[in-house]
Amino acid sequence: MTKIHRRFADRVAGFVRDWSLPRQIAGESPYSKAAESSLSQNLRPRLTEADKVGTIICPYCAVGCSQLAYAKNGRIIHVEGDPRSPINQGTLCPKGSATFGWLTSERRLDHVLYRAPYGEHWERRPLAWAMDRIAWLVKQTRDETFVDELPDGTLVNHTLAMASLGGATLDNEENYLIKKLFCGGLGMVWIENQARV
Amino acid sequence: MGSNLAENHPIAFRFVLQAKDKGATIIHVDPRFTRTSALADIYAPIRAGSDIAFLGGLINYILERDLWFKEYALNYTNLSTIIDERFQDASALDGLFSGWDPDSRSYKYDSWQYQGEDVPASIAEHYVNTTESYSEKLRRLEKGPPPRDPTLKHPNTVYQILKRHYAVYTPEKVEATTGCPRAVFLKIAEALTRASGRERTGAFCYAVGWTHHTTGVQMIRAAAVIQALLGNTGRPGGGVFAFRGHSSIQGSTDIPTLYNMLPSYLPQPQAHKPHATLDEYLQSETPPTGFWNNFPKYAVSLLRAWYGDHATKSNQWGFPWIPRIVGDHSQLPMTLAIADGVIRGLFVLGQNPVIGGSNSAMIQRAFANLDWLVVRDFTETETASFWYAGKPVRSGELRPQDIKTEVFLMPGALIGEKEGTFTGTHRLVQFHDKIVEPPGEARSELGFIYHLGRRLQALYADSTDEKDAPVKALTWEYPTSGETDEPSAEAVLKEMNGFTWPDRRQIGDVHELKDDGSTACGVWTYAGVFPKDDHNQARSRRPDGPDGPGTHLGWGFAWPSNRRTIYNRAAADPEGRPWSERKKLIWWDAEKQRWDGYDVVDFEPEKRPDYEPDWSRHPKGMAALDGRSPFTMIADGKSSLFVPSGLKDGPLPTHYEPIESPVHNPLYGQQSSPVAKQWRRPDNHYHPVGDPRFPYVLTTYRLTEHHAGGTPTRSVAVTAELQPEGFIELTPELADGLGIKHLDWVVLSTLRGEIEAKALITERLRPLEISGRRIHQIGMPWHFGWEGYAKGDIANVLTSVVGDANTTMHEGKALTCNLRKGRLRPQ
Amino acid sequence: MTLVSTPSRAPYGREAKYDPLRADNAPITTYYDQPQLKKSHWGTRVALYIFIAGLSGGAQLIATAADLAGGEQHRGVVRRGRHIALLGVFFGPPLLIWDLHSPDRFYNMLRIFRRTSPMSIGTYILSSFSLFSLMTATAQLAGWRKAAQLTQLPAAIAGAGMTTYTASLLTATSTPLWAAAPRSLALQFAGSSFGAAAAALQLAGRVDGDEAAAPVLEGLALAATATEFVGALAAERRHRALGIADAASVNTASGALYKLGALGLGTAVPLASYAGKLIGGRPRPWLMMTTALAVLAGSFALRLSVLAAGNESAQRPQQSLRFARREKVR
Amino acid sequence: MIPDEAELTAGVKIEPGKSYGFFTDTTRCIGCKACEVACKEWNLLPADGLHLTGMSYDNTVGLSASTWRHVAFIEKISDGDGRATEMAPYQSNWLMMSDVCKHCHNAPCLEACPTGALFRTEFDTVVVQQDICNGCGYCVPACPFGVVELNMIDGKAHKCTLCYDRLKGGLEPACAKACPTDSIQFGEVGELQQRAHQRVSELHELGVDSAYLYGVPNSPGATGDLGHLNAFFLLTAEPEAYNLPAAPSRASNRVGPSLSFGLAAAAGLALAAAALFGWQK
Structure with a gap:
């Protein structure tokens, strides 16, 4: 019973606090000041709750607009244009403005899915297992198909059995390690990305 | 032209509109009237694939009316250079150039060279197919300047060749080929020439509207020729701007994750070229003159960066460990290799080839031949779900139980969840901070590749086999942090910038690189991005104030050496004075005897404008270029209107029809590009010319509301609802003819496959009269798929695997198709 | 769905060949026929409330008039009038609260007073009416005649408001049909409320077996119905002038309800029967009862049809855009 | 949060007591819908409907309780004979316009609201206070532009608040900040009106005779008794082409x-x- 009482009391208190009639009689305009509620008085942009902000670069096209990403308790709460950048001066296109929507999209995956050969559905597998399994597959495929010289003696030192597609949307550092490991380390030649699409 | 700026790069269009406020004329040439055209002053309809006819017409217009910028073109381009007398132009050989070898379907370049010399191009593809041994021919370049006739009277000067070549591109022929009314073309030509000269500059903005063709490279070259003739290159507000589509596609082209290049435009060693040993490789790839003469420094520094102490002078700094390519390993042949079972394992890192790859149905069938497939993305993409939701499975052709591929779908981290740099379309390397941890098991690609590399090094640790040496020799120690052991992106960036060896002191600029192994540098063009241990220039965010020069050198790092406008020496006249006070960028400071300006000078700081090489001492590298040679990367320092070597499809842009075209080539007998890469196979048939079964021209494009393959916007509710379903756009005239009403379902078909979509009838497309025939164009956005909130059939089911000779770029912008009312699946 | 591209109109700006004030009847080029306004969310519940409010307001007024001006034989009318007024008290507020989309905050209606908002004015009308009608009714029951006479005055005044404030509530919107003829709608609602009250009192009188005031009530019903009819005619003329006449056309359900229900039952039938009575002279009780019932039904049909037709007129861009061209003419 | 960021992005220092609004210059609009997305992302509004409408590139259809910005597309390519190739300067032959709540000076919704939920803020904008509104829905038919709408899930009325919370923090409204071509300009209404008149005469000199202001007193698109609109527009076709009333009326007059x-x-x-x-x- 007390809960209902307290809720009732809160409502009455709230009503009296925001009651406009007395303020109206006291001369405030019923269309503005008198009608203002406590919510409006204490309203602040939700960015004030952010405990961290950083500059990121829009992940969509290559114009390179700068964005400010605000986070609270380790979760992004908003992304909008960075006014200091000479490239976009705070503006963003529809895709750039949707960066926050992308980061918090319900379709995002946060676990590894695995499909066994001839399987008919996804299974969940731990990340570490997947990494080990992939490393083993890479080694096995490389060992079975590595060619150091062509029949006529020409040096090749490559494997044609593995390929990699990706990374026009990846960081330079990521692309660098991909080329370094796959080409410089494993001897793969089929290494491409969207630059040709 | 060749781009739809307001829709695909809206923020870039912000500045086009600001230029309009200051009186600029905006011209948009596009098969469709788009949101860019709505803001333009002149809109020219054009048949997809006929861009070179249009640009050739502009060159004809400039030359016939003598409107080219005399002082600029004579000094800064190879207009007055005399070409080998054996050269015969396409106008004489009905579309082909001299040196055509029918059985090898390729050109010999001998007849294209400057008279008596061989000029290697700067880019990695420049290997000169000549009969004579390559190196002796290069000696002559150091003997003296190329033969020139400044009076331009000699019949074989580039000027005379240009006039002969483009004589046939008359305004009438342009109208007959492109369908753009003659009056509109002339108005554009007049506007472009009026916007050039000392006081005014004009710019070309292009994107995949030009690159998605088998003649894409030559379309861009045609614009470069126009801009060089009009004196717009290297100057503020001028030049040819490429607007690239992905956040760091320029970076992934510089680094690159591409088959034909080692980090930063060093050619990937080839089995069929003299690249067996490092000396042969350096000797054959190092041009004697121009900036590329420093080639050995970059190659050796790269090997030192990759193999550290394992690289020694004795083992050619580890050069044999680099895999040799044996042909074209780009994405198009890669999908065919997968189809043929050559490739057993595939990594797909942040890409969606089922949507973006040509001939998507073939790709989806091909993936079933893979042993294992690793897909890393932020959501389940069409590529990851091909085995149960793909077109072949849905049509019953394949069953999941018969597909042997082992598939891993691993979540990727997104922006803000990892630190690192993007390189934008303006070569600007910008750092982005890490703000939060990625959700759950999502990791960055940096983390994935690093930990995969560590696991592989562990697996190969105790192997003594020589072929495993490179894996072990790789320098792979980067500091990691956090519970996810995330490697430090800044450490990798430092390696890309380069440091001295072995004391690892960051190098300040590209000139500090050595070829004796004392410097290590992962990406030589990025040298200077991390000049000191604590100075990450990519993270510098200091823009110029409103009164500043506007080059914003304090914001991020533009490779090379933070230079914002390359070849900016051309912004000054031959004597070093700015062409125009209002638009000055670089000038020769007489007192300080140095070049000065608002941008990092793209020239040797102390080289006087009137410097002449001392040919008696056989000058090498930059010493061989005079003070009036802004184009430092080109062997003769001049802008190549006529390209002696480096391009497989000809020294001059020539109009060839797309591989699939409804009409015969109105200009030449040669129908399409003779050297276009074609793969004639049962799963990749091409349509013959004017095939009655496929009468309509199809062009594909993107909408401003969706990005690339569509995944990062179709899986986001707020953008998905803006363009929720796949559709095609067609003319009211065509729709009436086929009895199609607005929003009806229609089926498009080619020999590669059939798809269905809803029809948007719009007058923004118009029928074109091409050589007397009425041609209809159909437009279709290509980023829809079956995943995400906004769905639609994949446009790339219709396209074929065909490639530009130089870059193997597909031809998704211009093909033919059929159209009928109705649905694909019986509904 | 019209073809995508719309034919161009003369430029609107400097050389404005297009004059919004000109009454040309060429069809307006709309935005793909999309509604230009939002229709209200009011339906049967609000129609019922308006009917009951009008009825109870009218009943209180008639009761007060009978009490002040009438004689002993009108005591029954006064009592029954005050009881009918209680309908508004007991059904009015609950109906309104039920129609709110956040009913738990109903009390915010009394948070402020805005003279530009008929709903705000109406809230205080309804509250005061309920208060005083309740007091009058209890005084009536307890037999304190003096007290009843005192409290019935404010109740009657509020009752007058109850009969017609809802019309001003509807007309103070941008819905074309409601906003087109403010005065006529007020007339219709006032007349309809009185007619309903008089008819209700006739029926109640018959049930009580006290038909002393029957002739007065009949006369009053005739006057009310005539007022409503005049209002309807004026409204029709105004709609035609504004070019939104087809709102009440037959082909829509609401149009049919308006024509048959409101006009037919509510006005035509009663007028005919009274005229017949005047000429024919012989009172036939069953005819009187059916007429009273027709008036009641017509009154409710009027509110229902005006609400529905109004909502439909908001959905038709041709009408809302045409209505929005006329304002400057006044 | 950058203090007074609006000075950087719009050159405006936001202070209570002044009246702020939008000047939407449709001749600069490229129809990119960044305003629609920025508004939804800032106000955490849900997506509402995945349906291809065929109304040119407008699949949003109109303003609603969960859509406070709507970009309209009107194709007018077939001006005169055949399809246009030469166009009037700035936007032509394909009209694009970002529609929003007009924040009218004499706002019918504000005048109709019986609970005082709708009120005029210290920035002279019109806002629905979500802690007061009881969903009576009177504002919905009152609005002459069909802007405000009830949300059937939370039972309250919703519309553009001109980013009331952002103004409190010195931030420029999300849509105006995001607009790539500055078609949506935020600022003080007086200044904006001056800038707008200047822009119209500039356009007339360039030959765009059809340019006029909608929602500014004594201009062809004046809105009568509603007074001036704080969010007003520069249009180049009759208002009805954009689904705007030529002469809206003030409901409370009746x-x-x-x-x-x-x-x-x-x-x-x-x-x-x-x-x-x-x-x-």
């Missing part, structure tokens, strides 16, 4: 005549009743 006439009628009938009762007595 309260007086309707109420007085109604009460008069009621009084008349009451007197008649009294007369009849008296006569029968």
Whole structure:
């Protein structure tokens, strides 16, 4: 019973606090000041709750607009244009403005899915297992198909059995390690990305 | 032209509109009237694939009316250079150039060279197919300047060749080929020439509207020729701007994750070229003159960066460990290799080839031949779900139980969840901070590749086999942090910038690189991005104030050496004075005897404008270029209107029809590009010319509301609802003819496959009269798929695997198709 | 769905060949026929409330008039009038609260007073009416005649408001049909409320077996119905002038309800029967009862049809855009 | 948060007591819908509907409780004979316009709201206070532009608040900040109106004779009794092409005549009743 009482009391208190009639009689305009509620008085942009902000670069096209990403308790709460950048001066296109929507999209995956050969559905597998399994597959495929010289003696030192597609949307550092490991380390030649699409 | 700026790069269009406020004329040439055209002053309809006819017409217009910028073109381009007398132009050989070898379907370049010399191009593809041994021919370049006739009277000067070549591109022929009314073309030509000269500059903005063709490279070259003739290159507000589509596609082209290049435009060693040993490789790839003469420094520094102490002078700094390519390993042949079972394992890192790859149905069938497939993305993409939701499975052709591929779908981290740099379309390397941890098991690609590399090094640790040496020799120690052991992106960036060896002191600029192994540098063009241990220039965010020069050198790092406008020496006249006070960028400071300006000078700081090489001492590298040679990367320092070597499809842009075209080539007998890469196979048939079964021209494009393959916007509710379903756009005239009403379902078909979509009838497309025939164009956005909130059939089911000779770029912008009312699946 | 591209109109700006004030009847080029306004969310519940409010307001007024001006034989009318007024008290507020989309905050209606908002004015009308009608009714029951006479005055005044404030509530919107003829709608609602009250009192009188005031009530019903009819005619003329006449056309359900229900039952039938009575002279009780019932039904049909037709007129861009061209003419 | 960021992004220092609004210059609009997305992302509004409408590139259809910005597309390519190739400067032949709540000076929704939920803020903008609104829905038919709408899930009325919370923090409204071509310009209404008049004369000199201001007093698109609109537009076709009323009316003007006439009628009938009762007595 007390809960209902307290809720009732809160409502009455709230009503009296925001009651406009007395303020109206006291001369405030019923269309503005008198009608203002406590919510409006204490309203602040939700960015004030952010405990961290950083500059990121829009992940969509290559114009390179700068964005400010605000986070609270380790979760992004908003992304909008960075006014200091000479490239976009705070503006963003529809895709750039949707960066926050992308980061918090319900379709995002946060676990590894695995499909066994001839399987008919996804299974969940731990990340570490997947990494080990992939490393083993890479080694096995490389060992079975590595060619150091062509029949006529020409040096090749490559494997044609593995390929990699990706990374026009990846960081330079990521692309660098991909080329370094796959080409410089494993001897793969089929290494491409969207630059040709 | 060749781009739809307001829709695909809206923020870039912000500045086009600001230029309009200051009186600029905006011209948009596009098969469709788009949101860019709505803001333009002149809109020219054009048949997809006929861009070179249009640009050739502009060159004809400039030359016939003598409107080219005399002082600029004579000094800064190879207009007055005399070409080998054996050269015969396409106008004489009905579309082909001299040196055509029918059985090898390729050109010999001998007849294209400057008279008596061989000029290697700067880019990695420049290997000169000549009969004579390559190196002796290069000696002559150091003997003296190329033969020139400044009076331009000699019949074989580039000027005379240009006039002969483009004589046939008359305004009438342009109208007959492109369908753009003659009056509109002339108005554009007049506007472009009026916007050039000392006081005014004009710019070309292009994107995949030009690159998605088998003649894409030559379309861009045609614009470069126009801009060089009009004196717009290297100057503020001028030049040819490429607007690239992905956040760091320029970076992934510089680094690159591409088959034909080692980090930063060093050619990937080839089995069929003299690249067996490092000396042969350096000797054959190092041009004697121009900036590329420093080639050995970059190659050796790269090997030192990759193999550290394992690289020694004795083992050619580890050069044999680099895999040799044996042909074209780009994405198009890669999908065919997968189809043929050559490739057993595939990594797909942040890409969606089922949507973006040509001939998507073939790709989806091909993936079933893979042993294992690793897909890393932020959501389940069409590529990851091909085995149960793909077109072949849905049509019953394949069953999941018969597909042997082992598939891993691993979540990727997104922006803000990892630190690192993007390189934008303006070569600007910008750092982005890490703000939060990625959700759950999502990791960055940096983390994935690093930990995969560590696991592989562990697996190969105790192997003594020589072929495993490179894996072990790789320098792979980067500091990691956090519970996810995330490697430090800044450490990798430092390696890309380069440091001295072995004391690892960051190098300040590209000139500090050595070829004796004392410097290590992962990406030589990025040298200077991390000049000191604590100075990450990519993270510098200091823009110029409103009164500043506007080059914003304090914001991020533009490779090379933070230079914002390359070849900016051309912004000054031959004597070093700015062409125009209002638009000055670089000038020769007489007192300080140095070049000065608002941008990092793209020239040797102390080289006087009137410097002449001392040919008696056989000058090498930059010493061989005079003070009036802004184009430092080109062997003769001049802008190549006529390209002696480096391009497989000809020294001059020539109009060839797309591989699939409804009409015969109105200009030449040669129908399409003779050297276009074609793969004639049962799963990749091409349509013959004017095939009655496929009468309509199809062009594909993107909408401003969706990005690339569509995944990062179709899986986001707020953008998905803006363009929720796949559709095609067609003319009211065509729709009436086929009895199609607005929003009806229609089926498009080619020999590669059939798809269905809803029809948007719009007058923004118009029928074109091409050589007397009425041609209809159909437009279709290509980023829809079956995943995400906004769905639609994949446009790339219709396209074929065909490639530009130089870059193997597909031809998704211009093909033919059929159209009928109705649905694909019986509904 | 019209073809995508719309034919161009003369430029609107400097050389404005297009004059919004000109009454040309060429069809307006709309935005793909999309509604230009939002229709209200009011339906049967609000129609019922308006009917009951009008009825109870009218009943209180008639009761007060009978009490002040009438004689002993009108005591029954006064009592029954005050009881009918209680309908508004007991059904009015609950109906309104039920129609709110956040009913738990109903009390915010009394948070402020805005003279530009008929709903705000109406809230205080309804509250005061309920208060005083309740007091009058209890005084009536307890037999304190003096007290009843005192409290019935404010109740009657509020009752007058109850009969017609809802019309001003509807007309103070941008819905074309409601906003087109403010005065006529007020007339219709006032007349309809009185007619309903008089008819209700006739029926109640018959049930009580006290038909002393029957002739007065009949006369009053005739006057009310005539007022409503005049209002309807004026409204029709105004709609035609504004070019939104087809709102009440037959082909829509609401149009049919308006024509048959409101006009037919509510006005035509009663007028005919009274005229017949005047000429024919012989009172036939069953005819009187059916007429009273027709008036009641017509009154409710009027509110229902005006609400529905109004909502439909908001959905038709041709009408809302045409209505929005006329304002400057006044 | 950058303090007074609006100075950087719009050159405006936001202070209570001044009246702020939008000047939407449709001749600069490229129809990119960044405003729609920025508004939804800032106000955490849900997506509402995945349906291809065929209304050119407008699949948003209109403003609603969960869509506070809507970009309209009107194709007018076939001006005169055949399809246009030469266009008037700035936007032509494909009209694009970002529609929003007009924040009218005499706002019918504000005047109709019986609970005081709708009120005029210290920045002279019109906002629905979510802690007061009880969902009576009177504002919905009151609005002459069909902007405000009830949300059936939370039972409250919703519309553009001109980013009331952002203004409190010195931030420029999300849509104006995001607009790539500055078609949506935020600022003080007085300054914006000056800038708009200047822009119209500039356009007239360039030959765009059809340019006029909608929502600014004594201009072809003036909105009569509503007074000036804080969010006003520069248009190049008749308002109705953009689904805007040519001469919207102020709903509260009709309260007086309707109420007085109604009460008069009621009084008349009451007197008649009294007369009849008296006569029968």
